[in-house]
Amino acid sequence: MNNYPLIEGLSLEDKASLISGFAFWNTTAIETSGIPSVVLSDGPHGVRRQEQGADHLGINAARPSTAFPTASASASSWDRDLLGTMGVALGVEARALGVDVLLGPGVNIKRSPLCGRNFEYFSEDPLLSGELGAAWVRGLKSQGVGASVKHYVANDQETDRMSISAEVDERTLREIYLKAFHRVVAKSSPATVMVAYNAVNGEPVISNHWLLTQILREEWAYDGVVVSDWGAAASDVVAAVRAGLDLDMPGTGAGSAALIDAVTSGTLDEAILDRAASRVVELATTLVGNRAHASDLDVDAHHALARKIAEQSGVLLKNEGVLPLTAETAGTIAVVGEFARTPRYQGAGSSHIVPTRLDSALDAIRERAGDRLVHFEPGFTLDGKHNVELVDRAVAAAHDATDVVVFLGLPPEDESEAFDRVTMDLPADQLALLQRIASVNDRVTVVLSNGGVVSVEPWRGSVAAILEMWLGGQAAGSAAASLLFGDANPSGKLAETIPLALADTSSFHNFPGNGQTVLYGERIYVGYRHFDSVRHDVAYPFGHGLSYTSFKYQDLRVDVIEDALEVQVTITNSGPRDGAEIVQFYSVPPKSGEDRPTHELIGFEKVTVQTGASVRVTTRIPLGDLDYWSIKSRQWVRADGVYTIQVAASSRDIRLEAGIELVGTEPARPLTLDSAMGDWFADADGAVALQEMMAQFATRGSGEWDDATRPLVLPMPLRTILPMAASKLPFPVLGERLLQRLSELRADPIGRS
Numbered sequence: 001m002n003n004y005p006l007i008e009g010l011s012l013e014d015k016a017s018l019i020s021g022f023a024f025w026n027t028t029a030i031e032t033s034g035i036p037s038v039v040l041s042d043g044p045h046g047v048r049r050q051e052q053g054a055d056h057l058g059i060n061a062a063r064p065s066t067a068f069p070t071a072s073a074s075a076s077s078w079d080r081d082l083l084g085t086m087g088v089a090l091g092v093e094a095r096a097l098g099v100d101v102l103l104g105p106g107v108n109i110k111r112s113p114l115c116g117r118n119f120e121y122f123s124e125d126p127l128l129s130g131e132l133g134a135a136w137v138r139g140l141k142s143q144g145v146g147a148s149v150k151h152y153v154a155n156d157q158e159t160d161r162m163s164i165s166a167e168v169d170e171r172t173l174r175e176i177y178l179k180a181f182h183r184v185v186a187k188s189s190p191a192t193v194m195v196a197y198n199a200v201n202g203e204p205v206i207s208n209h210w211l212l213t214q215i216l217r218e219e220w221a222y223d224g225v226v227v228s229d230w231g232a233a234a235s236d237v238v239a240a241v242r243a244g245l246d247l248d249m250p251g252t253g254a255g256s257a258a259l260i261d262a263v264t265s266g267t268l269d270e271a272i273l274d275r276a277a278s279r280v281v282e283l284a285t286t287l288v289g290n291r292a293h294a295s296d297l298d299v300d301a302h303h304a305l306a307r308k309i310a311e312q313s314g315v316l317l318k319n320e321g322v323l324p325l326t327a328e329t330a331g332t333i334a335v336v337g338e339f340a341r342t343p344r345y346q347g348a349g350s351s352h353i354v355p356t357r358l359d360s361a362l363d364a365i366r367e368r369a370g371d372r373l374v375h376f377e378p379g380f381t382l383d384g385k386h387n388v389e390l391v392d393r394a395v396a397a398a399h400d401a402t403d404v405v406v407f408l409g410l411p412p413e414d415e416s417e418a419f420d421r422v423t424m425d426l427p428a429d430q431l432a433l434l435q436r437i438a439s440v441n442d443r444v445t446v447v448l449s450n451g452g453v454v455s456v457e458p459w460r461g462s463v464a465a466i467l468e469m470w471l472g473g474q475a476a477g478s479a480a481a482s483l484l485f486g487d488a489n490p491s492g493k494l495a496e497t498i499p500l501a502l503a504d505t506s507s508f509h510n511f512p513g514n515g516q517t518v519l520y521g522e523r524i525y526v527g528y529r530h531f532d533s534v535r536h537d538v539a540y541p542f543g544h545g546l547s548y549t550s551f552k553y554q555d556l557r558v559d560v561i562e563d564a565l566e567v568q569v570t571i572t573n574s575g576p577r578d579g580a581e582i583v584q585f586y587s588v589p590p591k592s593g594e595d596r597p598t599h600e601l602i603g604f605e606k607v608t609v610q611t612g613a614s615v616r617v618t619t620r621i622p623l624g625d626l627d628y629w630s631i632k633s634r635q636w637v638r639a640d641g642v643y644t645i646q647v648a649a650s651s652r653d654i655r656l657e658a659g660i661e662l663v664g665t666e667p668a669r670p671l672t673l674d675s676a677m678g679d680w681f682a683d684a685d686g687a688v689a690l691q692e693m694m695a696q697f698a699t700r701g702s703g704e705w706d707d708a709t710r711p712l713v714l715p716m717p718l719r720t721i722l723p724m725a726a727s728k729l730p731f732p733v734l735g736e737r738l739l740q741r742l743s744e745l746r747a748d749p750i751g752r753s
């Protein structure tokens with residue numbers, strides 16, 4: 001008899017086999033008990049359904065499915081509804097392909113631009129990552145398909161990902177790296193959470209009881225299935241299950257045998273095994289039961305959706321009057337760059353999708369250009385070999401054209417799971433080509449295809465416009481054309497900072513570590529939290545993105561309503577076209593002794609406004625989102641005082657701000673003889689007790705200290721300063737009396753003498 005009715009009557013062997021998986025993509029079925037097998041597949045921007053030749057590195061074939069924009073692209077839409085719609089579409093495709101759990105979303109944080117999997121992750125900011133991840137999961141769930149939010153936690157690089165230990169302090173872990181996962185768990189209850197390969201502070205996450213049980217289960221009340229990344233539990237499945245793992249994937253048989261041995265020999269409590277097996281059964285019965293509700297898959301509609309998401313994800317970084325292109329004027333458009341013809345639209349590794357179709361930007365531009373002549377020159381080859389003839393031809397075409405659009409980007413082999421990039425730069429042959437083109441034509445637009453950010457220095461000054469398309473999925477080519485011609489008005493904004501140089505990034509000296517450990521030495525100062533706090537110039541700031549129209553921000557109002565801030569602002573489209581604006585809300589904390597970033601993102605809204613019209617935007621921000629993790633009291637606390645709430649078009653473009661006073665939640669620290677003299681004076685009772693004591697026993701009263709003395713003595717612990725300042729009594733007696741007097745005052749505040 002156990003406490004889990006779902007596994008009633010199952011043998012130890014059955015239970016162990018449920019936990020340890022069956023095959024590469026399947027859990028174990030126990031047909032005699034009516035327990036079906038769950039089918040899991042990658043994720044996250046398409047369904048990689050493999051029926052034969054399974055692998056987790058994107059090597060073998062899979063059935064076609066829509067390749068949606070990757071996360072670095074879709075995050076630039078800052079659009080919860082759009083991510084939700086993408087989740088719905090993925091759910092429909094997963095169902096159609098017989099998949100019950102889609103392995104995504106990835107909410108690891110972009111600590112360095114070099115992380116090889118940055119294309120699979122949303123942002124450098126945990127609030128944005130968590131909000132978009134949760135919207136994606138809710139969409140997927142609406143189709144009865146489970147998600148797997150990954151890779152929990154601190155898997156922020158690929159170098160040594162299976163062995164490296166992320167050395168990260170608790171505050172940083174909580175405020176930056178855990179926060180995105182927490183938001184997804186709290187706002188969307190994903191069916192599964194996938195545990196990363198790496199260790200945190202020396203303990204592999206897979207066997208880390210604090211992370212898998214204390215935080216995930218006890219603090220966050222997560223009640224779904226905790227699944228290993230593929231092979232992460234292979235070396236010690238027993239330790240993993242003891243720490244809180246429910247499902248070891250892929251199934252090998254060895255895991256099952258080890259679990260049976262451990263229970264039989266008494267090293268693993270059978271109750272722990274029961275709980276994990278029960279969760280797997282619950283997952284299987286729920287999700288497999290949903291299979292009956294599959295809706296029809298419309299491949300064309302999903303391609304159109306992929307295009308819409310790509311249009312919303314493109315970020316217009318710069319535009320000096322050359323975009324949008326017009327089909328009505330005369331003059332040739334030179335389209336340069338192999339990527340215009342051979343799109344780069346997804347990254348390599350486990351998320352690699354076989355698309356249902358593929359749009360090229362060149363075809364779409366030709367179709368859209370009307371009577372304008374389009375002259376294409378590849379300019380470079382994808383293998384990076386310098387080809388003088390190709391360059392000369394491209395330069396000649398650019399010279400003769402009215403407008404030039406150059407498609408540049410990272411070669412496919414640069415961005416993948418399993419290794420990191422070594423540079424932020426575009427390939428040298430592309431840079432050399434661009435330099436020559438920019439010298440013969442001043443109407444050059446660069447369209448970028450890359451998953452992680454690339455350096456735009458030093459060339460950004462020599463071109464007129466830059467459109468960042470990221471790895472925009474199978475319809476990125478046609479989406480680029482519609483943005484270039486203004487059929488869609490750009491509205492994407494950066495979900496990560498583009499620095500001037502890699503050396504400016506705060507993780508620069510600590511990425512990717514020394515082979516064993518990687519020190520998160522920049523602590524909470526990741527991305528704009530670093531750049532804005534130290535006021536370092538960047539190429540383009542977090543949250544930046546242009547439009548073909550312009551927006552005015554007016555009439556800010558900030559109120560506290562119950563336990564939330566209600567922020568209202570009016571956005572007016574003051575330019576020539578309909579468009580959408582991503583309005584960002586940042587909080588500047590009150591000045592205090594705490595070490596805090598200059599400001600932090602606390603909310604965002606995307607709003608569509610017709611030309612000439614105004615929209616009142618209202619957002620509610622839970623006060624808890626303004627809290628920080630107090631190292632002293634080991635809990636989330638709200639600083640006391642006046643916060644500045646900023647409404648901004650980017651982290652560097654603050655349009656309006658207003659102050660609001662909030663009552664803090666920092667618990668009072670008890671005064672002791674180790675407390676600083678300043679802390680005693682800052683406390684009403686402490687000040688009375690200390691002044692009385694000084695008046696009686698000090699050689700000089702505290703009132704006699706001049707401005708030069710006070711800053712010297714106030715930070716000193718009482719244990720050090722008091723014997724010197726009040727030397728008429730021995731310190732142990734003084735200390736005892738002082739504490740006694742303090743407790744009298746605390747007990748009877750009215751009876752102060």
Ligand code: BGC
Pocket residue numbers: 042043055056057103150151229230350
């Ligand atoms: C990746 C996961 C992926 C899994 C299954 C692992 O190598 O890290 O993101 O879901 O393989 O393919």
